[in-house]
Amino acid sequence: MTSNATDRSPVGLLVSSQLPPEQIPEISALAEREGFGELWIPEDYFFYAGVSGAMAALNATSSIKVGIGVVSAMARHPAGLAMELATIDRMYPGRVWPGIGLGVPHWVQQMGVMPKSPYTAMRETVTNVRRLLDGEEVTFEGKVHSFDKVKLVHPAATTLPIYMGVIGPRMLNLAGEVADATLVSVLAGTKYLRWLRERVAEGQTKAGREGEHHRVAAYALYSVDRDGAKAKQEARTVAAFYLAAVPKSGLTDVYGIGDELWDMYQRGGDNPAELIMREMPDQWVEDLVIAGDPDECAAKIQALIDAGADAVDLAPVAADRAKEVVELTARDVLPQVRHRTVG
Numbered sequence: 001m002t003s004n005a006t007d008r009s010p011v012g013l014l015v016s017s018q019l020p021p022e023q024i025p026e027i028s029a030l031a032e033r034e035g036f037g038e039l040w041i042p043e044d045y046f047f048y049a050g051v052s053g054a055m056a057a058l059n060a061t062s063s064i065k066v067g068i069g070v071v072s073a074m075a076r077h078p079a080g081l082a083m084e085l086a087t088i089d090r091m092y093p094g095r096v097w098p099g100i101g102l103g104v105p106h107w108v109q110q111m112g113v114m115p116k117s118p119y120t121a122m123r124e125t126v127t128n129v130r131r132l133l134d135g136e137e138v139t140f141e142g143k144v145h146s147f148d149k150v151k152l153v154h155p156a157a158t159t160l161p162i163y164m165g166v167i168g169p170r171m172l173n174l175a176g177e178v179a180d181a182t183l184v185s186v187l188a189g190t191k192y193l194r195w196l197r198e199r200v201a202e203g204q205t206k207a208g209r210e211g212e213h214h215r216v217a218a219y220a221l222y223s224v225d226r227d228g229a230k231a232k233q234e235a236r237t238v239a240a241f242y243l244a245a246v247p248k249s250g251l252t253d254v255y256g257i258g259d260e261l262w263d264m265y266q267r268g269g270d271n272p273a274e275l276i277m278r279e280m281p282d283q284w285v286e287d288l289v290i291a292g293d294p295d296e297c298a299a300k301i302q303a304l305i306d307a308g309a310d311a312v313d314l315a316p317v318a319a320d321r322a323k324e325v326v327e328l329t330a331r332d333v334l335p336q337v338r339h340r341t342v343g
Helices: 021-033 050-060 078-091 105-110 118-133 169-178 190-206 228-245 250-255 258-267 272-279 282-288 294-307 319-332
Strands: 011-014 038-041 065-072 096-101 138-141 146-150 163-165 181-184 215-224 290-292 311-316
Touching: 021 038, 021 050, 021 319, 038 050, 038 215, 038 311, 050 065, 050 078, 065 163, 065 181, 078 096, 078 118, 078 146, 096 118, 096 181, 118 138, 118 169, 163 169, 169 181, 169 190, 181 190, 190 215, 190 250, 190 294, 215 228, 215 294, 215 319, 228 258, 228 272, 228 282, 228 290, 250 258, 258 272, 290 294, 294 311, 294 319, 311 319
Parallel strands: 011 038, 011 311, 038 065, 065 096, 096 163, 163 181, 181 215, 215 290, 215 311
Antiparallel strands: 138 146
């Protein structure tokens, strides 16, 4: 079944970057058919490309929104990114949601494009992509990006909502100021989502945007099984990997485990994820991952929505079971989840 913009589920699907790109059309079509509310196509360097992956998803579906998240502000010049987004929007009007972030620092460093100021890079990228999509001619000499009379011949057909994929307080302030929505990393708990809403609201106030609804879509590591204990064990390994990848961030600090996690990371030597997996309390998995039997997963998704997420986008930890997970979730989880009431 498919759903329109007014009744679609607040539960979406993140198509795993571990999935071979030729399988994107099949899993995207299945997700739309089974009633998921939205699709997100990641751009995890160096797996598959988010922009072309989104095109494959859009071509295989009929109405579901397809997000790209996140594209690094440094991997493409903003003019090139705006051109790609406008091209997609003209072919699939109103169906693409672009997400822009810095990207995982290690990957950005591998490409040799780490900016001196990520904050400045994000401000320059988001504001100028917005201007170009809207058909403006841009001349701008920035600290990170420059433009000399750049104007898209074929600007976007609709007003694309730009998501910022960011974590810390200053970046979230910026999201409230210049973006339309925020895309939240995996491992965000309920406390973090409430805190995020406050930081975004501060940015909105600074920009005179009070009262505008700022959409929040939260990625969540996801493992569901009739055997809840099995699902949690499956998720634990992947959670440890992500905790080791970003051992000190607003996600962990707001949750209150920053110092403890950093100690594990430092003691882990060449393989901190293995030590973190062994030593991290079970409660971390309970609070930061959607894992368990279908009823438990539905309750955890609902808790994130009630804490501030407009949508929870599930990232299955087992890419090889993607079809099975989608079908089980559609049957036994989605019917239990309700939309957030926007105050």
